[in-house]
Amino acid sequence: MILSKPQSEPVLTNVATSGEFRIRNSAKAFSILSSGLYSNKIRAVIRELSCNAVDSHVAAGKGTVPVVVHLPSALEPYFSVTDVGLGLDHEQVSNIYTTYFESTKTESNDFIGALGLGSKSPFSYTDNFSLTVAKNGIQNIYSAFINEAGVPSVALMSTQAFDVPNGVEVKLSVTNAQDYSRFMEEANIVFKYFAVRPKITGVTGFNFSEPTYLEKNIVPGIHQRARVYRESSVAIMGNICYPINIPNASTVLGEEFANMLGNTLEIHFDNGALDFQPSREGLSYIPETIEAIKAKLELLAKALEKHVAKKVKKMPNLWDKIAYLEGQRGNSLFSLAAKMYLNSTKLPLVSTGNMQYSNYFDPLIFSIETLQTKYNLSISRFQLAGYNGRRVENVRDDAEYKDGKSVPSIYFPLHTHIHFVVQDTKTGASRRARLHYANRVDSKTHVTVTLLSPSDKTKPMDYEQFLKDCYDPQNVFKASELDEVPRKKAAARTSKNEPVGVLLHSFINTGGRFNRKTVSAWNSTTAHVDAASSAVLCYVELKHKTVDETTKFGIFYDLAVLLENCKDETLNVPIFGVRKSEIARIKDNPKWISLDKYLTKWFAAITDAQLDELALRVLDSEIKPTYNGTVAKELAVILATAATSPFSVFAAKYPKSSAPFCVTAFEKLAGTYRPDLNLRERVKKIKLEFAAVQTRYPIVKIPGLTAINAADLAQYISLMDKEFSTNKGTTK
Amino acid sequence: MNTLPFIVQGNNIVVVIENRSHTISKKTHIAYNKVLDAIKAQDWQAVCDLIEPKKVILKYGAGNLSIQGEDVFYKGEKMDNSLTRRMVSMFQEGFPVEPMVAFMDNLQQNPSKRAVTELYSFLEKNQLPITPDGCFLAYKKVREDYKDCYTGTIDNSIGQKPSMVRNMVDDDQNRTCSTGLHFCSVEYLQSFHGNHTMILKINPRDVVAIPTDYNDSKGRCCAYEVVGELGAEVINKPEEAFPNAVDAGFRGDSSSFAPF
Numbered sequence: 001m002i003l004s005k006p007q008s009e010p011v012l013t014n015v016a017t018s019g020e021f022r023i024r025n026s027a028k029a030f031s032i033l034s035s036g037l038y039s040n041k042i043r044a045v046i047r048e049l050s051c052n053a054v055d056s057h058v059a060a061g062k063g064t065v066p067v068v069v070h071l072p073s074a075l076e077p078y079f080s081v082t083d084v085g086l087g088l089d090h091e092q093v094s095n096i097y098t099t100y101f102e103s104t105k106t107e108s109n110d111f112i113g114a115l116g117l118g119s120k121s122p123f124s125y126t127d128n129f130s131l132t133v134a135k136n137g138i139q140n141i142y143s144a145f146i147n148e149a150g151v152p153s154v155a156l157m158s159t160q161a162f163d164v165p166n167g168v169e170v171k172l173s174v175t176n177a178q179d180y181s182r183f184m185e186e187a188n189i190v191f192k193y194f195a196v197r198p199k200i201t202g203v204t205g206f207n208f209s210e211p212t213y214l215e216k217n218i219v220p221g222i223h224q225r226a227r228v229y230r231e232s233s234v235a236i237m238g239n240i241c242y243p244i245n246i247p248n249a250s251t252v253l254g255e256e257f258a259n260m261l262g263n264t265l266e267i268h269f270d271n272g273a274l275d276f277q278p279s280r281e282g283l284s285y286i287p288e289t290i291e292a293i294k295a296k297l298e299l300l301a302k303a304l305e306k307h308v309a310k311k312v313k314k315m316p317n318l319w320d321k322i323a324y325l326e327g328q329r330g331n332s333l334f335s336l337a338a339k340m341y342l343n344s345t346k347l348p349l350v351s352t353g354n355m356q357y358s359n360y361f362d363p364l365i366f367s368i369e370t371l372q373t374k375y376n377l378s379i380s381r382f383q384l385a386g387y388n389g390r391r392v393e394n395v396r397d398d399a400e401y402k403d404g405k406s407v408p409s410i411y412f413p414l415h416t417h418i419h420f421v422v423q424d425t426k427t428g429a430s431r432r433a434r435l436h437y438a439n440r441v442d443s444k445t446h447v448t449v450t451l452l453s454p455s456d457k458t459k460p461m462d463y464e465q466f467l468k469d470c471y472d473p474q475n476v477f478k479a480s481e482l483d484e485v486p487r488k489k490a491a492a493r494t495s496k497n498e499p500v501g502v503l504l505h506s507f508i509n510t511g512g513r514f515n516r517k518t519v520s521a522w523n524s525t526t527a528h529v530d531a532a533s534s535a536v537l538c539y540v541e542l543k544h545k546t547v548d549e550t551t552k553f554g555i556f557y558d559l560a561v562l563l564e565n566c567k568d569e570t571l572n573v574p575i576f577g578v579r580k581s582e583i584a585r586i587k588d589n590p591k592w593i594s595l596d597k598y599l600t601k602w603f604a605a606i607t608d609a610q611l612d613e614l615a616l617r618v619l620d621s622e623i624k625p626t627y628n629g630t631v632a633k634e635l636a637v638i639l640a641t642a643a644t645s646p647f648s649v650f651a652a653k654y655p656k657s658s659a660p661f662c663v664t665a666f667e668k669l670a671g672t673y674r675p676d677l678n679l680r681e682r683v684k685k686i687k688l689e690f691a692a693v694q695t696r697y698p699i700v701k702i703p704g705l706t707a708i709n710a711a712d713l714a715q716y717i718s719l720m721d722k723e724f725s726t727n728k729g730t731t732k
Numbered sequence: 733m734n735t736l737p738f739i740v741q742g743n744n745i746v747v748v749i750e751n752r753s754h755t756i757s758k759k760t761h762i763a764y765n766k767v768l769d770a771i772k773a774q775d776w777q778a779v780c781d782l783i784e785p786k787k788v789i790l791k792y793g794a795g796n797l798s799i800q801g802e803d804v805f806y807k808g809e810k811m812d813n814s815l816t817r818r819m820v821s822m823f824q825e826g827f828p829v830e831p832m833v834a835f836m837d838n839l840q841q842n843p844s845k846r847a848v849t850e851l852y853s854f855l856e857k858n859q860l861p862i863t864p865d866g867c868f869l870a871y872k873k874v875r876e877d878y879k880d881c882y883t884g885t886i887d888n889s890i891g892q893k894p895s896m897v898r899n900m901v902d903d904d905q906n907r908t909c910s911t912g913l914h915f916c917s918v919e920y921l922q923s924f925h926g927n928h929t930m931i932l933k934i935n936p937r938d939v940v941a942i943p944t945d946y947n948d949s950k951g952r953c954c955a956y957e958v959v960g961e962l963g964a965e966v967i968n969k970p971e972e973a974f975p976n977a978v979d980a981g982f983r984g985d986s987s988s989f990a991p992f
Contacts, residue, residue, distance in 0.1 A: 073802060074817045075785045077760035128744040130753035141753045143739045143746040157737040158748045173744060173757035177817065204802045 027150025033100050034123035034152065037279045041124040042179065043186040047280065048118030049081040049170050050190065050198060051239060056085025056168065063196065070202040071183050072174040079183055080171035081198075087135035087166030090156070093142060097131070098154050117278060122172045123152055129172035130157075134164040194239045211266065219303040221268035222296060224333065233265040235283060235293070237274055242283045244293060252290055256336035257297045263333040267296050304337030305344075312341065318471035322349060322414040326360050348471075349414065363413040364470055365400050371410065371455070375466040378455040379410055380430065383448040384437055392434050395448060410450075412470060417446060419475040421482070422463050423453040429479035436482040499539070499582035499592075538595040539586070542577040559599075561665035570602065596673075603674035615682035616654050617661035619690075647717045650693045654686060696720060736776050740768065747771070747779060754783045762788050762820050789819065792829050796836075806836045812849075814856035834866025841937040843898075850905060850942035850951075857948050858917035867933045870915040870951070871962070873926025881926050886913075888930050888958050895955035901940040902952065908945040912952030920949035931960035 023029055038044035046069070053067035068082040088097065096104060096116075103116035122129040123146065131142040131154070141158040174180065188209050191197055200206045212226040225231075235242045244267070249258035273292045275284040283289055308328070315321045325347075328338035342350060342360060349361040371377040381395035400409040412418060419437075423429035430451055437449055454461040467476060563571040575595055578586075586592035593601075663679055670677045697720050699713075738747040743758035745767060758764045763782040770778035782788055786799050798805045804816050811819075819832050842848050855868065862868045875881055878889040886894050894913055902910035915932050916924065923946060938955045942948050 072760075074760075074762075074813070074820045075789060075799070075802065075804070077757065077785065078755060126744065126757070128739070128741050128746060128755065130746050130755045132753055139751060141737075141748050141751070143753075143755075145739060145741050145744075145746075155739060157739070157746070157753070158751065160751050162751075169753075171753060171755050173755045174760050175743070175757045177760050177821075202802060 025151070030100070030123075030146075030152055031150065033117060034120050037117065038121065038124045039279070039281060040186070042182050043190060044121050044279065044281070045079065045125050045172070046081075046183070046187050047190045047240065048121035050194070052118055052170075053081050053083035053085065053168070053198075054194070054196070054239065056083045056087075057196075058085075060085040060166070066196050066199045069187065069191075069198040069200055070171075071187055071200060071206065072180050073203050074177065074180065076202050077177075077180070078171055078173045078202075080169055082167065082169040084165050084167040088133040088168055089135040089138065090140055090159075092135075093131070093133060093140065093154065098144075098152065118280075119170075120152060122170065126172050126175055129170060132169040132171070133167075135166050137161055137163060139164045189241075193236050193241045213266075214264075218307070219299050222300050222303075223266045225264045225266050227264050231264055233261045233263065233267065235267050235269055235274055237269040237276070238271045240276075240280055242274070242276060242280075244283065246285055246290060246293070252285075253294055253297070256301075256339075257294060259332035260297055260300065260336065265300075265333075267293070269296070301336050301340065304334055305340045308334060308337045308341045309345075316472075317474065318348070319414050319473040320416075322347065322361050322471065323416045323418075323473075326414060327416060329360055359413070361414055363411040365398075366410050366412070366466075367400065368397065368408040368410065371466070375463065376455050376459050376461040377463060377466055378453045380451045380453070381410075381448060382434060382437075382451075384446050392438050412450075414471065414473075416475070417448060418473065419447050419449045419477070420467065420473060421449055421451050422476065422478050423451060424478045424480050428485060429453065431485045432479050432482040433477075435485045436477075499576070499578045499585050535591070536573050536598065537592050538573050538575040538598050539578045539583065539592060540575060540595050541580055541583060558665040558668050561662055562669060565661050565665070573598065599669060599673045603670055603677065606674070606677060611677060611679065611682050612654070612686070614661055614666065615679055615686055618663050618679065618683050619686055645717060645721045646696055647693055647721075650689060654689075696724065734776070735774070736779060738771055738779075740771065745771070747783065749780055749783065756783065761785065762823050785820070788823065789816075792819070792823050794829055794833075796829070796833050806833075807840075809836075809840065811836070812852040812856075814852045818855070818862075831862050831864050831866060834864070835862045835868070835936060836866070838866040839936040842939060844903065844940070846905075847903065847939050847941060848936075850948070851936055851939050853948050854917070854939075854942045854951055858919065860917060863933060867935045869959070870917060870932050870934055870956075871921055872915055872930045872932050872956075872958075873921065873924050874928050874930055876927040878928060878930075880914075881924070882914075888928075890930075890958050890960060893955065893957045895938075898938070898940065898954040901954045903941045905941045905944050908943040910943075910952070912940055913954060913956055914950060914952055915956060916950035918949075920946050929962040930958050931962060932956040933959045 035041070050067060050069060054063075057063055057065055057067060062085060065084065068080075070076070070078065070080040070082075072079050097119055099116065100120065101116040122144070128143065128145045131144055133140050133142070139158075139160045139162065140156060143155045143157050145153055145155070147153040174183065184203060184206060187200070187206070192209055192211060197208055214224040214226055216223045218224060225234075233244045235244050244261055244265075246252055246258075246261070249261060252258075253261075269292060274289045275286045276282070277284050308325070312321045312324060315324060325338050325342060328334040331338075338360065347361075349364070351359055351362050353359075368379075371379060379397075382392050383395050385393045398409050398411045399406040400411075401407070421429065421433040425432070433449055433451055437447060452461065452463045452466070467473060559571060663683075666679055670679070697717055699716055736747050736749055738745060743764075744755065745764070746753060746755045747767075748754070756764055756767065761767070762785040767779055767782045770776075770782060789804065790797055790799060793806075796806055797811075798808075804811045804819075815832070815836070819829070822829070822832060839848060839851070842851075858870075860868050860870055872888060873881060874888040875884060878887060880886040880888055888894070896913060901912035904910070915934060921929060934953055934956045938953045940952050940954055942951045
């Protein structure tokens with residue numbers, strides 16, 4: 001192989017002396033060149049010896065004849081490579097084979113070798129190997145070994161003249177039994193890209209592994225291999241596979257080209273096109289190498305652009321064209337090609353932003369008003385989310401900002417995952433669409449489904465024009481074409497005035513936790529609870545099998561909190577969602593009551609005393625330090641004789657409550673069902689009364705009063721009362 | 733016979749016999765030391781007889797072995813590479829071939845081809861010794877009272893020979909924990925609890941499955957014999973308990989290992 005040479009000759013003027021660097025002929029130098037060079041020594045031995053053998057065959061005009069490689073086993077524990085090429089005579093062995101950097105192959109790119117190092121590679125694995133060479137009827141056998149000075153040497157062991165074909169055999173014994181399998185594995189890697197595979201002997205069951213491709217010959221000599229974990233793109237030159245790992249690739253090649261290399265490309269180069277490390281374990285990234293790789297990538301990008309253009313041309317409508325091109329944005333192999341195509345063609349909606357960071361195309365935007373007035377369309381959307389896209393979620397409308405105002409609108413990004421379902425059935429279109437998409441076999445793709453229904457049901461919708469204005473998307477289905485959703489058979493009614501419904505909420509055995517059953521539980525109410533044992537059954541009207549989540553389910557949560565706070569079992573009622581038609585069945589049944597009415601009734605029953613108690617519980621945490629239960633009890637006894645003391649009056653009026661109370665849930669429900677109940681006002685009043693007590697008895701303000709003995713506190717209160725009565729209401 | 737050209741260097745020997753070079757290494761050649769001795773004694777015929785491992789192994793097999801291409805056959809049945817390697821190391825360590833012959837005879841009685849293949853892999857990975865009567869040694873952890881860890885019902889004290897009907901043992905290697913008498917290698921010992929580590933003698937005929945988990949380091953069989961307990965000396969380094977390819981000493985005490 002012809003190696004790259006320095007591009008310029010130095011010009012020396014006015015220089016006193018110059019001297020050339022030299023290399024000392026030492027054990028260290030030979031060790032570095034033979035052993036230190038290779039990180040994977042077994043692979044190096046297999047590769048270098050096999051490449052030499054192949055070169056010899058090429059030189060002898062036997063390029064298609066396989067060389068013979070013997071792999072080691074327990075019964076034949078040696079590795080050897082044999083060729084029937086030009087062969088070597090004694091002089092050649094003395095001059096070339098034993099001289100580092102001596103090579104006869106530097107003038108032609110027909111050969112893989114060029115450095116004059118590979119033939120010495122067995123020294124990276126062992127201290128000793130044998131060399132059998134034959135040329136012109138003379139066979140010489142040599143032993144190559146590291147002598148006592150650490151310098152590689154060759155000893156001629158035998159010379160024989162007989163009718164033997166020209167050729168070379170290099171043989172080395174394997175030094176560790178564990179290496180038998182390593183030699184097989186490494187041989188498999190090395191020979192993967194050999195144009196003429198060697199003949200393997202010594203082991204049975206050796207199979208060459210064939211590279212697998214996603215796409216072959218994207219351009220001649222550039223393939224995309226099947227992705228293998230941690231494998232990069234590779235360069236193949238002269239049977240040898242070099243990983244392409246260009247340092248700072250995005251800077252050196254540009255972002256797009258660097259991304260292309262992340263696609264396990266296999267790029268074939270002519271011999272000599274790339275510079276490589278002396279070990280051949282990697283490429284040497286001199287400018288010529290980088291330029292050669294870049295040139296191949298440019299070729300590839302142009303070919304891919306043609307590929308993209310061809311594909312786009314075949315697409316019947318603009319939506320699909322745009323969707324396809326947009327889809328290439330995340331494809332590191334095709335993104336550059338798609339961008340190149342975009343720049344060379346005129347397509348609508350092309351984004352004006354930086355395409356590296358934003359979409360290639362802007363979305364289509366329709367205001368709700370336009371949809372209604374122009375097409376008589378009402379649009380609802382849902383998308384498949386969650387694991388495997390099995391969860392169906394509603395998608396909210398978007399908003400477009402125009403002149404500082406938010407205009408309710410719908411955005412349609414032109415993607416392949418945007419589907420349309422036209423409502424052409426009287427009812428059940430949404431249900432059909434949801435079931436159809438949730439059960440799709442390929443639902444791994446997260447799809448957003450747009451349901452097109454008439455905004456004004458008395459008039460036809462012009463969905464065809466709308467779809468035309470959307471550049472004719474392909475994924476359009478009619479609801480009538482989708483499977484009808486089988487209705488679940490409701491359980492038999494137990495009686496005429498027993499409704500069929502859904503248990504929306506029940507505090508029974510749930511510790512007050514929110515417990516909503518799904519629509520699939522639609523059933524006779526008696527199937528859910530023992531209706532006979534419940535004194536009251538509440539119902540909520542359902543519309544389209546759902547309750548207005550923002551209000552009604554909020555109530556359930558507040559109810560749960562209130563029940564937890566109040567411990568009032570009368571709030572613990574089963575609540576059913578029932579259809580309007582079912583409500584008629586129970587309107588005269590005294591056991592059934594609407595949740596609204598039930599809560600109105602419950603709140604109406606709250607007395608002033610109860611409200612005070614709740615207020616005290618809200619306040620409790622604030623007055624706790626001075627109003628400790630034990631102290632209060634003892635004080636009550638001590639102060640019994642002084643019942644008129646303001647402290648005793650306060651303590652008697654507001655006895656210690658047991659549990660704190662969350663005012664928010666109460667307030668929210670009371671706001672709806674009994675707005676006159678002002679719990680906060682009541683709290684404020686008690687606070688003021690307590691503040692007056694604290695003013696009269698300043699010591700009560702001291703935090704940590706609980707530490708004070710109740711008897712001492714009683715004595716203090718008595719003294720203060722006495723002082724007040726003596727000084728007529730003023731303290732000293 | 734004429735003097736043969738040779739070079740002995742370090743642990744390698746290169747010798748030329750009849751226009752062919754032979755390069756052998758101490759660690760991998762079946763008869764390196766014997767070749768070296770023959771060279772020193774200038775017994776060139778012996779060098780020729782010993783230099784090719786195939787010839788050596790055929791002779792070692794005492795008529796039980798044959799070689800076709802790269803494969804060794806025992807009484808007409810192809811031997812797995814792991815057993816060939818085992819035989820080479822037995823020869824290198826100076827053991828006679830009889831334990832291997834007995835092992836192969838026992839192995840051929842195993843009715844399941846799949847179990848035999850799995851056992852090769854187990855023995856290859858775990859380097860457990862074979863016994864003179866053609867069984868192999870493995871380990872088992874047991875409770876304080878020498879009962880098995882799982883059911884606590886099977887006595888595993890020395891001398892016991894638990895067994896069960898073969899077809900009651902789960903032979904599906906993908907069911908990693910299932911019915912059967914369990915044994916394991918050194919590697920698995922670290923993954924399992926137990927108070928005593930017992931040494932089992934298992935006839936390869938009785939092996940039913942080698943589950944796929946834990947890197948082929950445990951197995952299920954239908955019978956075994958408890959032959960010893962791993963002594964305190966080697967309990968924390970069981971990999972040193974069996975230094976030889978063939979072992980007849982079972983007490984687990986490192987001093988009691990007697991080369992066969």
